[in-house]
Amino acid sequence: MERKVITIYHGPQHPGITGNMSVELDLMGETITRARTHVGYLHRGFEKLIERRTIIQAFTIVCRICVPEPDPNEANFALAVERLAGIEVSERASYIRVMVLEMARLGAQLLWMAGQSGSVGLGTVGQWSIYDRDLILDLFEQLTGGRVYHMYIYPGGVRRELPDGFLERLSALLDYLQKRLDAYDRLFFDNASFQKRAIGVGVVRGEEVLRRGFSGQVLRGCGFARDLRRDNPYLLYDQLEFDIPTQSAGDVYARALVRRAEMRESIRILRQVIAQMPEEGAIMQKLPKHRKFTLPKEDTYVAVESARGEFGYYMAGDGSEMIRRMQVKGPSLIHAFSLLEPLLVGEELSNVALIMNSLGICPPEIER
Amino acid sequence: MMSYLEEHYELIHKTPRLFALHVTREQLLDTLHQITTHTSFDTLSQLTCTDWIEEERFELGYMLTNALRSHNLMLKCSIARDKVTMPSLALLFAQAEVMERELHEMFGIGFEGNETLYDFALEGWCDIPPMRREFDTLAYVNAHYDFREGREDNLDVKEEIKKRKAAAKSAKETPSGA
Amino acid sequence: MKFELKNSLAPLSALSKIFEHPQTLCYPEVKSETVSGYRGFHINDLSTCIGCANCQDVCMNEAIDMIAIDKDKNPKNNSGCIPRIDYGRCCWCSLCTDVCPPDSLKLESECIWADDDANRFLYQPKDKPC
Ligand code: SF4
Numbered sequence: 001m002e003r004k005v006i007t008i009y010h011g012p013q014h015p016g017i018t019g020n021m022s023v024e025l026d027l028m029g030e031t032i033t034r035a036r037t038h039v040g041y042l043h044r045g046f047e048k049l050i051e052r053r054t055i056i057q058a059f060t061i062v063c064r065i066c067v068p069e070p071d072p073n074e075a076n077f078a079l080a081v082e083r084l085a086g087i088e089v090s091e092r093a094s095y096i097r098v099m100v101l102e103m104a105r106l107g108a109q110l111l112w113m114a115g116q117s118g119s120v121g122l123g124t125v126g127q128w129s130i131y132d133r134d135l136i137l138d139l140f141e142q143l144t145g146g147r148v149y150h151m152y153i154y155p156g157g158v159r160r161e162l163p164d165g166f167l168e169r170l171s172a173l174l175d176y177l178q179k180r181l182d183a184y185d186r187l188f189f190d191n192a193s194f195q196k197r198a199i200g201v202g203v204v205r206g207e208e209v210l211r212r213g214f215s216g217q218v219l220r221g222c223g224f225a226r227d228l229r230r231d232n233p234y235l236l237y238d239q240l241e242f243d244i245p246t247q248s249a250g251d252v253y254a255r256a257l258v259r260r261a262e263m264r265e266s267i268r269i270l271r272q273v274i275a276q277m278p279e280e281g282a283i284m285q286k287l288p289k290h291r292k293f294t295l296p297k298e299d300t301y302v303a304v305e306s307a308r309g310e311f312g313y314y315m316a317g318d319g320s321e322m323i324r325r326m327q328v329k330g331p332s333l334i335h336a337f338s339l340l341e342p343l344l345v346g347e348e349l350s351n352v353a354l355i356m357n358s359l360g361i362c363p364p365e366i367e368r
Numbered sequence: 369m370m371s372y373l374e375e376h377y378e379l380i381h382k383t384p385r386l387f388a389l390h391v392t393r394e395q396l397l398d399t400l401h402q403i404t405t406h407t408s409f410d411t412l413s414q415l416t417c418t419d420w421i422e423e424e425r426f427e428l429g430y431m432l433t434n435a436l437r438s439h440n441l442m443l444k445c446s447i448a449r450d451k452v453t454m455p456s457l458a459l460l461f462a463q464a465e466v467m468e469r470e471l472h473e474m475f476g477i478g479f480e481g482n483e484t485l486y487d488f489a490l491e492g493w494c495d496i497p498p499m500r501r502e503f504d505t506l507a508y509v510n511a512h513y514d515f516r517e518g519r520e521d522n523l524d525v526k527e528e529i530k531k532r533k534a535a536a537k538s539a540k541e542t543p544s545g546a
Numbered sequence: 547m548k549f550e551l552k553n554s555l556a557p558l559s560a561l562s563k564i565f566e567h568p569q570t571l572c573y574p575e576v577k578s579e580t581v582s583g584y585r586g587f588h589i590n591d592l593s594t595c596i597g598c599a600n601c602q603d604v605c606m607n608e609a610i611d612m613i614a615i616d617k618d619k620n621p622k623n624n625s626g627c628i629p630r631i632d633y634g635r636c637c638w639c640s641l642c643t644d645v646c647p648p649d650s651l652k653l654e655s656e657c658i659w660a661d662d663d664a665n666r667f668l669y670q671p672k673d674k675p676c
């Protein structure tokens with residue numbers, strides 16, 4: 001029988017694709033023989049827009065680079081501006097930032113769980129985890145005034161004081177989530193049908209992975225305990241106790257298990273933050289010449305660990321009120337091209353969504 | 369690791385964990401080769417480009433990271449804005465391919481040896497590469513998009529203040545003159 | 547890895563949810579609680595707005611027009627102008643409220659407005675003291 005290669009586009013309008021992007025697949029039967037990633041459905045030109053905005057105006061854009069987890073972008077932006085301008089942030093503001101980052105990480109993991117379970121047809125898990133994420137968003141709403149885009153971590157500190165009783169409510173939510181995580185174990189991580197689909201699929205392994213610039217769960221899923229919070233600490237992460245969970249198999253299931261453990265670590269960090277946060281202290285260091293604030297002609301690079309891997313910002317000032325250049329590198333830039341394309345070859349068509357979710361590929365940070 | 373770099377290059381300490389050094393276009397491949405073999409900076413984690421239009425140069429930044437992900441080293445390389453080709457690093461680092469592809473599209477820099485320099489995020493773009501400083505975003509937007517109707521009654525506040533002052537003045541003068 | 551029977555049966559524990567009260571809200575009969583400090587629609591206290599256009603200057607989306615006020619409400623308003631906001635452009639960043647010198651411009655929790663013509667989304671902030 002003659003076998004024919006056909007080419008199909010997986011996405012951009014496909015429920016299994018992670019965002020507005022597409023993968024062009026050559027198929028021999030059900031098996032992929034070649035994969036090409038295409039982006040460009042979401043290009044908003046943020047980096048260009050930022051070049052003609054003052055620094056506080058640019059601040060409102062950066063959170064929009066990542067929808068599930070905007071806060072690492074805000075933190076990066078603030079850290080880069082502070083480093084260039086030599087601004088010190090108070091301890092209390094740093095604690096609040098860590099808290100926001102960890103809450104966002106927890107929310108992003110819950111959202112990932114919805115996507116990952118959806119890609120194997122376990123709809124119920126997604127319904128639950130989206131609900132639980134909403135509880136985190138409720139807290140964000142009280143804290144920052146926005147659910148998804150918080151625009152809260154500001155160069156010099158954070159924008160608002162904690163509302164009354166916020167830490168107690170957060171603490172209660174953590175108790176609730178802790179219990180829920182056990183339910184998710186039963187329903188999702190230990191679920192035989194998820195194990196059957198995920199084990200041995202999308203395997204990334206070998207010494208090469210470090211050199212190829214991968215980050216996040218891709219590295220931790222194949223045995224490398226790399227986490228910028230520990231390796232290149234920012235904010236107060238060097239004063240907090242947490243573990244970096246790893247797995248050795250390097251497949252979709254290993255990455256899922258890493259995330260499962262990371263959710264527990266986030267809760268652990270948040271509990272420490274609640275216990276250690278100073279009661280008093282300024283939350284905001286006023287920027288000199290607030291609206292006409294200038295950066296010196298220098299450049300810097302900052303990176304934070306997001307829920308999906310390393311987010312790096314390169315920022316160059318030129319002595320004016322505008323930023324000369326801000327270049328964003330999210331984990332997906334590398335993962336969606338130099339990792340995904342070879343990884344899909346030889347896989348079945350039905351595993352594309354599974355693998356993409358597991359790598360945490362998200363186009364907004366590829367094209368900004 | 370640092371001692372090798374200190375010995376052989378003029379290292380700039382930006383922060384305790386971030387270093388930079390300047391290389392020329394010709395030295396780039398050789399320096400990269402030396403650094404990746406003699407130090408642990410062996411991962412390319414970002415490729416940046418800054419347009420210093422007033423100095424007529426692009427500044428490329430090759431951000432290297434070590435295997436422990438604890439330190440960063442940036443190789444900076446200035447190239448002329450008009451003679452814009454660089455050697456590709458695709459053979460050294462697989463991830464360089466897509467980074468170069470992006471810079472090719474956004475700045476119009478050619479990378480010799482990279483086979484994948486086709487469209488990245490823009491489709492069928494034939495204007496000047498958009499991240500170059502001479503590309504005027506505002507003019508582009510005004511040419512391609514409209515403002516919402518009904519906003520024509522926007523007033524210039526400075527003009528209005530002047531008008532009001534003048535009106536107040538003449539109002540004062542009129543009764544005294546009458 | 548060995549696939550255990552337990553792992554096939556444990557997910558069925560989700561069935562216990564059948565006997566629980568639903569956690570979703572029955573909108574619009576039941577609405578979620580409004581949060582104070584939510585970044586919703588703008589309000590502007592016209593008795594204190596000085597018409598300085600700081601808000602217009604800071605808004606990078608060029609969402610704000612300064613328009614003539616019908617009836618002067620604040621003698622200190624030197625320009626006789628007040629802001630009006632294009633809600634097709636606003637991103638509710640609240641920078642405009644941050645830079646307002648007399649703090650007259652604020653965001654309220656109200657945030658629902660439906661219309662079938664996008665060109666109507668020019669919003670005159672409600673005149674409310676805060
Ligand atoms: S709302 Fe505030 S910033 Fe805007 S014109 Fe009135 S006083 Fe000035």
Ligand code: SF4
Pocket residue numbers: 604605606607608609610631635636637638639640641642643
């Ligand atoms: S909230 Fe932000 S976008 Fe909206 S009008 Fe104010 S400054 Fe402009």
